[in-house]
Amino acid sequence: MEMKRLKVSAEGKHVYDIVIEQGFGDLARQLQFLDLGRKKVCIVTEDRVAGYYLQEVESLLLPQCASLKTFVFPHGEANKNLRTVEDLYRFLIEHEFDRKDLLLALGGGVTGDLTGFAASSYLRGIDFVQVPTSLLAQVDSSIGGKTGVDFDAHKNMVGAFYMPKLVYINIDTLRTLSDRQYHSGLGEVIKHGLICDLDYYHWIWDHRKEIAARDPEVMASMVEGSCRIKRAVVEKDPKEQGIRALLNFGHTFGHSVEKLMDFQLTHGECVGIGATLAAEISRARSYISDQDYQEIRELFDYFDFPALPDQVSVDRILEETRHDKKMEHGLIKFILLDQMGRAGIHRDVSQEEMKASFRAYRP
């Protein structure tokens, strides 16, 4: 495939590029504009990803930078917290990293979010680049500058808006994901189509077989398509004061389920459950047809999305949702589909409507 490059702006100014490639071969060249030769670089990654890619990335970067260090932390959402960030601060202090040096996040959403927040706050901000290796991170979390960690089991409660200097996407890393990891990333892909771009949604439906088979060309087009949508949204609303909230489609219930399941389901799986429930509320309001709703469920089923586990009670989800940060002045901000391919923010979704969506979901 040919290298793809998307330019991302904020307030009219170019801020960083997203590069989509097969392989890590071009990484060092793409980083040259950062004057690597004068910098210490710290690769931040987790044990699982390290096993697959660390050696290759290290060997590519080592000849290019003034000094190369690697910080490896245990994988998993449970480690996306301030304790890991503090371990990283300590590591950077120990190796005398200063404001002109660079962090490189190699891994999935947890790695990118955590590294980004550490970069935003170490010495009041040092540069970082994203090298996302999961589908979720490639199409969603690495783009747009949202960084953060969980706090006392509250998702992304602590963080910053802080832009990377580059997002380098190696499509080949998608091949080493488990089926479950890969499919859960598809939750965000389907979401992008549903909320913003009906053509893209239809393209996903039409290519579901190649997508499931991880056809490289189709995956590259899919990642590019989702990156374009995500870029368009974050460029219009970098600080989530307006339409960027639409990206939270599926997240209102999704975050609650994720927390109540104690992170035994993946983020993407929970977003899939939340998206189905939000689509059901949209159907009940006649914003979308019964048939559209059925097709959405079918698509998630096709990609083996799990159902809402029986042990999670509706009442606990609703209570948890009240605590979620998308609550504004006591009102829950709900993202619904106003029609297929277009989402809207709704502050008038009643507790009864929410409960009804669960009854329709698992009658």
Place this chain on the structure above:
Amino acid sequence: MEMKRLKVSAEGKHVYDIVIEQGFGDLARQLQFLDLGRKKVCIVTEDRVAGYYLQEVESLLLPQCASLKTFVFPHGEANKNLRTVEDLYRFLIEHEFDRKDLLLALGGGVTGDLTGFAASSYLRGIDFVQVPTSLLAQVDSSIGGKTGVDFDAHKNMVGAFYMPKLVYINIDTLRTLSDRQYHSGLGEVIKHGLICDLDYYHWIWDHRKEIAARDPEVMASMVEGSCRIKRAVVEKDPKEQGIRALLNFGHTFGHSVEKLMDFQLTHGECVGIGATLAAEISRARSYISDQDYQEIRELFDYFDFPALPDQVSVDRILEETRHDKKMEHGLIKFILLDQMGRAGIHRDVSQEEMKASFRAYRP
């Protein structure tokens, strides 16, 4: 005195105002533009300041906002750390503060820095206002958006550039400072004159008696003068990529002494020591005259600044300085006086020059 108002811009856009007043009487009115009636407000303060001013500020704000909470932490630099920030996060979560709510930092530099960092990172950023009550905070730390906490005894190692919505300075609070607190704030005032504005420095020299006597009119002019200088510098360089570093005059050694003394000396006292040493290096290089150097020492002596304690060895200070964050690519960035009223950044100060400055300081 008449209310004074300075407007602060970043990148050509107005960002916030500094209001200088006698009393807290106008605080609620000055906050009205933030739509207080729809907001939860959390006053963040420390036990000592709370004893003086909390009741008055609470009673003024309570009728104006949707809900008012107060978070009090134990005073002192030793509590300017992530543990206190985490306690504050927990407090905000418990009281269901969301992105549209407001923090109000009531206190000195520790309170402002810590509250600002919590505001920058709670839910990726909520609004905050500064109500600085120490001289140091009024003329320096509350202005310019530098926030942060110490980490493993490294000063301001973790933080963010994050602007307040308003800085409300009540000159009267300077009357309740101990002599030591007040005088130590004068370290920054003298620094402003030395690095940027010879007329202002002469004005301080000429008014040293009234300043020491805490004459209200003279204090108001002094705070305004220092705020103007600080504003001019941070407007030109909001992220400390260039001339803002000049404000670190006296801080290179100052921070090291502060840490080695385990915070038994105040920040301002350490800056005074550091400024004297940096002035001595400037004198040794013939950038300023012997007479100018003597006058600087005399001025610090006049305000009862302490000498460098004997128990702190030069070698340990130099070693600590190497770890300081103003080191860039292994070179210590030193701020010297190129002449009286004008500072410059120097990366060529040798270890021998540094040692010589200590020998001249305490022969």
